[in-house]
Amino acid sequence: MAKDIVQGFKASAGAAGIKKNGGLDIALIFSEKPAASAGVFTTNRVKAAPVILSQENIRKGRVRAVIANSGNANACTGKAGLDNARREAELVARELGINPDEVLVASTGVIGTPLPMDRIERVIPGLVKQLLPEGLQGAAEAIMTTDSFSKISRFEGEAGGKPYQILGMAKGAGMIMPNMATMLCFVLSDIHIDSIHLSKSVSFAVKSTFNRISVDGDTSTNDMVLVLANGMAGNGELTSDEYERFQIGLTHVMDTLATMIVRDGEGATKVVYVKVKGAASQEDAETAARTVANSSLVKTAFFGQDPNWGRIMAALGRSNIRMEEGDVHIWVDEIQIVKQGLAVGDDAEKQASKCMAQKEFSVTIDLRQGKHEDQVVTCDLTPEYISINSDYRS
């Protein structure tokens, strides 16, 4: 896939036997030149060892490599776990002839089990030898856990007459549940940008994308978004217009990945856009959208194609936002099912149910309390979710 290339980046993937099924479970990404970097990390108080190490290394400056494994989260593994993460960085650095501080580490998988360091150690020299510009697709596959497909998204831009690329890969499924599975996202670009502007862009993009598909604070022990920009596009300092376009491009890449994650929600059959408008404040709009989007009863009704707006009203009522029952209007796509807090009627609900038979639809709630709006993307809750998660470790 010649398209999945970014100037100056190489990648490789391997099977270290961390996953029980013997599949690809380790990926290496390498930048020929030291890259400006920025990251967003889990806010969970229980942070996996690779999160602690990568936070530390990203603060130190330029980054050259990312080593990531699936099958084992290296979380709740204590001091030995942190030593293992450091050891991974050292092994990669030694083979690549770089500094261990220039290596970021990411892990996803089962919590509480030590990394099989002997096997990882054995596989790293091969990963370095196999580094190729075309290796990014394989890397995207190697970080998958319960994902049913690999996730890559791209954007092409221009700055100072020089074309540049942004390529993102992510793993994650089911994070739209009240407990999210680990989400990893690596974005690579050859744009030349300073770390401060890069960090700002990343915070902005994450806020309106990945943070809109998960419950506030419901972060796993291992979540991270890492963005590397190696400057090999050769552009000069970005004008404010160019910077803005880069931000849009980065948001586009993350938005596409975030929607892929929802679509790949564990056992999900539908993607639902929960839109709230007319909220009294931005916070109310967000809280209302999140509460509805994360309600197990609402999500189960989505699965059943049941426009059960009573559950939406009940979720709004317990979300602690400013609202008046008699002011609420609700639509499924273009079909209004609630008018001033009351049912529009059976015909409307029958039509709404037809909309809900689609793979994607929207639910719009107008609170009529103010001018603020927000959106959270969610999926339906299905029996398949239970079966995926009840035997995840076995």
Next chain:
Amino acid sequence: MAKDIVQGFKASAGAAGIKKNGGLDIALIFSEKPAASAGVFTTNRVKAAPVILSQENIRKGRVRAVIANSGNANACTGKAGLDNARREAELVARELGINPDEVLVASTGVIGTPLPMDRIERVIPGLVKQLLPEGLQGAAEAIMTTDSFSKISRFEGEAGGKPYQILGMAKGAGMIMPNMATMLCFVLSDIHIDSIHLSKSVSFAVKSTFNRISVDGDTSTNDMVLVLANGMAGNGELTSDEYERFQIGLTHVMDTLATMIVRDGEGATKVVYVKVKGAASQEDAETAARTVANSSLVKTAFFGQDPNWGRIMAALGRSNIRMEEGDVHIWVDEIQIVKQGLAVGDDAEKQASKCMAQKEFSVTIDLRQGKHEDQVVTCDLTPEYISINSDYRS
């Protein structure tokens, strides 16, 4: 069932065709003498019409009757819904020859559909005629929705040499989910007690029972606990010892009902006691227990009999309590699976998995941050939950 009798109370049940399957869906409870009363009502901002009316009437003083229906929540039904609730109280009052203010109204079922008042009107005279001391069992059945069994619990006490009864009935299933289904509970006693002491006892009992099986604030539009005490036991003013024993008895009755509700959790196969000790504050203990007990991933692991303590750690980590990963200890029943934040080992997990094969087991978390503890009772999350809730209205 001669046991399910409380002096001075009569009840009856009927089928008004509110439920589609034609089953019992309306219940009447009557007290021969005006009863002291106390209630706890949903905190949801969207309150069903019967909640609004019963809150109003309970403030006015003594109560003579409760009319309750299943199959229709009379929620999100606007002014017409409130008129219907009042009309129900009036119809009951007229037939019984009492004041409409002395009638409490409760509903549970589908939200947003008008009550079929013609059918309810037709059935009320018969309900009054059929009132019997032995009618409480039938009433408990008539208020069921997704419940798989009716729930009655009792306590016998003595005050001033006079024996008294406390009998409670409840409906509810699945309220241990992030969104709780409606919970109705009616408790009847022939004890003589003033309204102030009764209210205090009810608040105390609800706090440590029903509020420990649901998520804080995750109340439905229709939840209510109503307690009536008609004084027919003939005891005098309660001594502080007697009052305390009544409080214990009332708590026992509610605790039994609450556990029945968990056991009847929609599709649940296991009851799990999530105990947190060593918390830095009472609030931390409660928050930790609730977050773990309501985690979909943890509840799904319960179903899979997987002692997946990583999910417990991740839930603790996002619950925003004071904790140190390396201080956490976790047990399943008596089997320790986590010691100082680390796995005890495969053997321990195998034993823990055997404990989890039981219908009831406990998960104990010691945070080692302080002396506070709390417990939340929960159930497992199963594929059956989805199928119950995806076609609830059809």
